[in-house]
Amino acid sequence: MWTFIHKWGSPKWFYAMSARLQPWCWAAALMLIALGTVWGLGFAPADYQQGNSFRIIYVHVPAAFLAQSVFVSMAAASLVFMVWKIKVADMAATVMAPFGAVMTFVALFSGAVWGVPTWGTWWMWDARLTSMLILLFLYLGVIALRGAFASRDGGSKAASVLAMVGVINIPIIKYSVDWWFTLHQPSTFSVTSRPAMPVEMWLPLLIMVLGFYCFFIALTLMRTRSEILRREINKRWVIDLAREMR
Amino acid sequence: MAFASLGAFFAMGGHGPYVWAAWGVTALLMAACVIHARLERRQLARLLMRRARRGSTSQPHQASHADDP
Numbered sequence A: 001m002w003t004f005i006h007k008w009g010s011p012k013w014f015y016a017m018s019a020r021l022q023p024w025c026w027a028a029a030l031m032l033i034a035l036g037t038v039w040g041l042g043f044a045p046a047d048y049q050q051g052n053s054f055r056i057i058y059v060h061v062p063a064a065f066l067a068q069s070v071f072v073s074m075a076a077a078s079l080v081f082m083v084w085k086i087k088v089a090d091m092a093a094t095v096m097a098p099f100g101a102v103m104t105f106v107a108l109f110s111g112a113v114w115g116v117p118t119w120g121t122w123w124m125w126d127a128r129l130t131s132m133l134i135l136l137f138l139y140l141g142v143i144a145l146r147g148a149f150a151s152r153d154g155g156s157k158a159a160s161v162l163a164m165v166g167v168i169n170i171p172i173i174k175y176s177v178d179w180w181f182t183l184h185q186p187s188t189f190s191v192t193s194r195p196a197m198p199v200e201m202w203l204p205l206l207i208m209v210l211g212f213y214c215f216f217i218a219l220t221l222m223r224t225r226s227e228i229l230r231r232e233i234n235k236r237w238v239i240d241l242a243r244e245m246r
Numbered sequence B: 001m002a003f004a005s006l007g008a009f010f011a012m013g014g015h016g017p018y019v020w021a022a023w024g025v026t027a028l029l030m031a032a033c034v035i036h037a038r039l040e041r042r043q044l045a046r047l048l049m050r051r052a053r054r055g056s057t058s059q060p061h062q063a064s065h066a067d068d069p
Helices: A002-009 A011-043 A052-084 A087-119 A127-147 A152-166 A169-179 A199-231 A236-245 B006-014 B016-057
Strands: none
Touching (some): A002 A087, A011 A052, A011 A199, A052 A087, A052 A127, A052 A152, A052 A169, A052 A199, A052 B006, A052 B016, A087 A127, A087 A152, A087 A199, A087 B016, A127 A169, A199 B016, A236 B016
16 A cells, blocks of 8 residues: 555656556546536436526536535645655646636536526525635635745645645535525435436436546646646656657 | 427527526536646647757756756
8 A cells, every 4th residue: 555655656657657547537538428418418308397407407516526526635635745745746736726716617607507597696695605606716725825935845835735724615515505594405416315306317417427527537637747747857757758759 | 308309409498598608618618628738738748859859969967856947
């Protein structure tokens, strides 16, 4: 287990191994998202109350899942970096932040657009919506903080601390629909009970969620590899690599 | 198929603008993520190759912990 962690913590090893993993992740993401899109948009039955506007769920819920999962992943990577000084973890955390911000924005935007025909308003200062907005600001804060330091190490440490502290917001988002009165409907999926939707509605949603996760993994691998090259540009193995590329 | 015609599909039972706005923005931003990652990768590859060409005549630089050039 420890040798496993140490191997993946080496930028050179990570660079080589992720190259093999990456095409499979992209292929899985593409297939799952394509299947989920066709199924969700064209074949899933319309909701008996909301009609076809409910089809927004197939982008809204995956994006909202990712918005939170990316933050937890980023905080975990930050912890690994702070405790074990593993640089690859910091590089992964660096590239996760912008994608997490994009997913949070997608969740907020699709939710606002969905709110108009469903609730009659695009925004409410209620617990779920506000805590998601705070998540967006946390992402932007992490990105800004990383760039605000003259030394890379200072920026990395500050961003890591904010990511680890900001993770407190995640359970607040999750339980906001139970703790406070809210317009937002309760969770779509739970581990303990069956979804309150027919299978031909939630199966494409599950496929879409899995597709978004694969997309996140593939994009993170790809961009972490770029980040490795950028930071290790003067290292022997990167110079040798460039020779081979030529 | 949940729709009788292509027109009905685009209309989404009157909810067309909402559905297509949400899906459109999602697709656009995710495509932008991929395009950005590819451009970033291509730029780095170009930079590395330029440096390798320069370094091949003289002795390559020592490995250092310096930041970006």
